[in-house]
Amino acid sequence: MVTMPNVRRHRLPWALVLAATLLAGCRGSLGAEGGPHAAGTTIQDQGSDTLVNLALAWAEAYHREHPEVTISVTGGGSGAGLAALVNGTTDIANASRPIKAEEVEQARAKGFTPQELVVARDAIAVIVNPGNPVDELTLVQIADIFSGRISNWREVGGEDRPIVRLSRETNSGTHVYFLEHVLRGGDKDNKTLFSTDTLLLPSSEGISAEIRQNPNAIGYDGLGYVTPDLKVLAVAEPGMPFILPSIQTVNDGTYPVARDLYMYTAGQPEGVLADYLRWILGPEAQALVASLGFVPVEP
Amino acid sequence: MRASRAGEFVVVQLVRAAGFSAIVFVVLILVFLAREGGPALLEVPLDTLLAGRWYPIEGYFGLPPLLGGTLVVTLGATAIAAPLGVLTAVYVAEVAPRWAREVLKPLIELLAGIPSVALGFIGILAFVPVIRTTLGLPTGLSALTGAILLGLIAIPTIVSVAEDAIDAVPRTYRDAALALGATEWQTIWRVTVPAARTGITTAIMLGVGRAIGETMAVMMVTGNAPVLPSGLQALFHPVRTMTATIAAEMGEVANGSTHYHALFLIGVVLFVITLVVNLVAASIVFRQRKRAERILS
Numbered sequence: 001m002v003t004m005p006n007v008r009r010h011r012l013p014w015a016l017v018l019a020a021t022l023l024a025g026c027r028g029s030l031g032a033e034g035g036p037h038a039a040g041t042t043i044q045d046q047g048s049d050t051l052v053n054l055a056l057a058w059a060e061a062y063h064r065e066h067p068e069v070t071i072s073v074t075g076g077g078s079g080a081g082l083a084a085l086v087n088g089t090t091d092i093a094n095a096s097r098p099i100k101a102e103e104v105e106q107a108r109a110k111g112f113t114p115q116e117l118v119v120a121r122d123a124i125a126v127i128v129n130p131g132n133p134v135d136e137l138t139l140v141q142i143a144d145i146f147s148g149r150i151s152n153w154r155e156v157g158g159e160d161r162p163i164v165r166l167s168r169e170t171n172s173g174t175h176v177y178f179l180e181h182v183l184r185g186g187d188k189d190n191k192t193l194f195s196t197d198t199l200l201l202p203s204s205e206g207i208s209a210e211i212r213q214n215p216n217a218i219g220y221d222g223l224g225y226v227t228p229d230l231k232v233l234a235v236a237e238p239g240m241p242f243i244l245p246s247i248q249t250v251n252d253g254t255y256p257v258a259r260d261l262y263m264y265t266a267g268q269p270e271g272v273l274a275d276y277l278r279w280i281l282g283p284e285a286q287a288l289v290a291s292l293g294f295v296p297v298e299p
Numbered sequence: 300m301r302a303s304r305a306g307e308f309v310v311v312q313l314v315r316a317a318g319f320s321a322i323v324f325v326v327l328i329l330v331f332l333a334r335e336g337g338p339a340l341l342e343v344p345l346d347t348l349l350a351g352r353w354y355p356i357e358g359y360f361g362l363p364p365l366l367g368g369t370l371v372v373t374l375g376a377t378a379i380a381a382p383l384g385v386l387t388a389v390y391v392a393e394v395a396p397r398w399a400r401e402v403l404k405p406l407i408e409l410l411a412g413i414p415s416v417a418l419g420f421i422g423i424l425a426f427v428p429v430i431r432t433t434l435g436l437p438t439g440l441s442a443l444t445g446a447i448l449l450g451l452i453a454i455p456t457i458v459s460v461a462e463d464a465i466d467a468v469p470r471t472y473r474d475a476a477l478a479l480g481a482t483e484w485q486t487i488w489r490v491t492v493p494a495a496r497t498g499i500t501t502a503i504m505l506g507v508g509r510a511i512g513e514t515m516a517v518m519m520v521t522g523n524a525p526v527l528p529s530g531l532q533a534l535f536h537p538v539r540t541m542t543a544t545i546a547a548e549m550g551e552v553a554n555g556s557t558h559y560h561a562l563f564l565i566g567v568v569l570f571v572i573t574l575v576v577n578l579v580a581a582s583i584v585f586r587q588r589k590r591a592e593r594i595l596s
Contacts, residue, residue: 209423
């Protein structure tokens with residue numbers, strides 16, 4: 001007797017292939033605006049990855065003092081935070097760059113004007129592998145490296161090695177700041193772009209991990225994110241001395257690559273939100289700023 | 300009697316609805332993608348879309364670097380996963396002793412369950428430095444690293460489906476070959492594997508489909524530099540894939556902006572590529588089944 005070939009016995013375990021995509025769309029939930037007695041107010045705070053650790057530290061400290069207020073902090077990039085503010089899904093948008101004109105436009109279309117608050121300052125450190133003999137670069141050399149005009153470390157006094165350029169993704173406020181103030185030297189008409197072979201990494205950790213093990217690499221990141229096993233370069237403006245980034249050199253204005261960090265709210269903040277933002281500018285919150293490697297706004 | 304017939308009617312309709320729902324979902328997805336991605340074709344001039352530069356925050360929307368990146372990584376992954384996967388399947392189905400088979404199959408299916416983020420992490424910490432130093436590359440964040448990780452991700456799919464196909468070859472084929480004096484090796488290579496080639500092709504195609512759509516691991520290890528790949532050496536340079544581009548940029552775009560539409564256009568392109576891969580796989584299966592039926596009849 002011939003047995004029937006059982007050709008379609010069993011196939012892939014399809015359960016493995018079935019992926020459930022859950023896009024958690026949490027609406028901003030500052031429900032009880034202006035109602036401080038409302039038990040358990042939640043403030044949504046979303047945006048810049050540069051600010052996320054600082055925002056978390058603030059949120060935790062504030063929650064210890066005011067247990068009735070919970071602040072939930074998310075990263076995602078300055079653009080993501082501002083988009084969420086426009087869409088009404090967050091109460092505070094953290095940004096490491098000033099809001100763009102078109103973002104203000106979008107907010108106006110939704111019926112409010114974003115309010116800006118400078119909450120801290122940040123130095124952007126240019127970082128290399130500790131084994132790299134180069135200690136200092138001028139702003140022009142850095143711009144030439146990232147735009148692709150310089151491709152070998154020998155050209156800036158280093159070893160004969162190719163330069164591997166690392167950058168954050170284009171949705172990062174740090175990326176935009178670096179493009180406008182370093183590559184283009186703050187010149188609005190300058191259309192210089194990052195070299196196409198610049199690696200765009202999705203996280204600060206991705207940049208640190210690569211620089212830690214690759215002597216060819218150069219990158220940039222907020223000073224608060226630079227770990228001790230990376231080498232920070234001293235930077236000089238044309239005709240000025242080379243300066244290492246620190247709280248002091250940012251505050252006295254000698255370190256050239258520093259910027260303000262912002263929080264935006266939809267319209268003038270009120271109630272619990274206003275209390276929180278006032279607290280952030282106070283001495284206790286600003287002490288946290290310094291302890292995380294950022295620069296306090298009021299010395 | 301009547302009640303059972305009504306019950307049967309309901310069940311048949313339910314099964315039919317379930318069957319058609321798959322088609323409905325695919326069509327709905329296509330309509331949604333086309334609606335969101337279509338405007339990009341009107342907003343961005345065609346020569347910009349076909350240019351070699353992707354830098355969306357300054358209005359550069361060239362798709363070729365992303366398309367090339369996906370192509371390089373996927374081809375690399377297939378070159379790694381197809382031979383390894385098929386050989387593993389042959390070993391598990393034909394050569395391995397019973398106990399080894401009992402251990403290997405669940406282990407391989409377990410490999411399919413590892414989240415790709417975890418694989419990406421392993422890639423960053425273990426593969427990236429090793430690939431840079433052993434191959435003398437400027438950086439280990441390259442298409443090759445992505446291809447290796449994607450290969451690892453595609454292998455379980457390929458092994459699982461190919462093993463089933465080889466296992467389904469009738470016992471009588473092997474018996475006949477052995478009876479005619481073929482060695483075990485000759486039986487495997489000349490009879491069993493060719494008889495299962497339809498299933499093996501499907502397995503490879505499914506693996507390729509899995510590799511094209513993979514995002515997280517690729518985003519972590521390929522460097523994401525939107526360089527237009529040129530030739531074979533592109534495998535050793537950083538690339539930016541279409542999936543990584545969507546994942547990295549979708550969170551930030553303003554709803555309804557040109558950038559938003561361009562990202563959906565990438566989604567349409569990905570959808571079409573996957574569709575073509577599946578159609579090719581289906582047509583191979585169809586053609587070979589027809590031939591098999593001719594021989595048997």
